[in-house]
């Protein structure tokens with residue numbers, strides 16, 4: 070999975086608002102967008118701008134005039150986290166303006182897993198940075214009183230200057246479910262992907278609702294998407310997933326009673342089908358938890374031997 074960093078490098082998320090230095094990188098997204106300031110190298114690899122190029126936008130966290138300065142500049146550079154020895158930074162837009170970053174020689178481009186995940190650790194940093202950047206930029210204003218939110222100098226937190234309301238990063242827990250029955254895996258096809266054949270299939274997945282346990286969510290999602298009764302839950306692994314601000318929770322389960330499929334949520338799900346190992350397409354790779362769980366079923370514990378990455 071993309072969060073398993075190469076070379077045993079460590080992901081350090083503790084907040085430390087230090088100025089960038091040479092070698093540090095910037096993962097800067099469009100204001101409220103999915104596009105990343107980047108360029109592609111000759112081998113299609115991701116190249117991020119050096120953070121020190123944005124020193125004009127660095128404002129010390131305890132600067133009493135921080136807001137006035139950020140307003141004048143259109144935003145400010147903020148610390149994200151550290152991967153290995155590299156500090157990563159992103160941009161907190163002060164309003165809807167977008168400062169001119171053309172001095173970097175890069176532009177805003179779509180960033181997703183259509184890109185080759187190379188360099189692996191920087192790809193993880195940029196994917197995770199999307200979640201943090203979107204959280205900052207989606208919370209410019211206080212949800213209680215509409216006042217302007219300010220960076221907390223010591224925590225990854227936004228605080229309203231008018232009413233004191235504090236907002237912390239939000240993570241959306243989501244289950245990924247692999248029901249197994251008679252040596253087959255239950256896979257689904259979302260609407261709009263009918264032409265892809267079995268290659269367009271995925272695992273049952275869904276957001277947790279307020280008040281649910283993980284088991285409740287698994288039972289509900291399996292019932293909605295296949296009409297089957299999930300039982301005997303086994304935790305697989307979890308994965309942070311910055312593209313959707315999710316924490317993905319992988320669960321394997323059995324089916325109680327009939328294994329005959331009946332889709333309740335026909336708006337979302339085009340098809341649900343039991344597939345044997347041989348029927349599962351070979352396209353699955355180890356970047357996402359979903360794909361790892363499919364590969365784990367198809368190839369067994371040594372699934373990584375079948376991957377290039």
Ligand SMILES: [Zn+2]
Nearest residue numbers: 211214229232
């Ligand atoms: Zn407020």
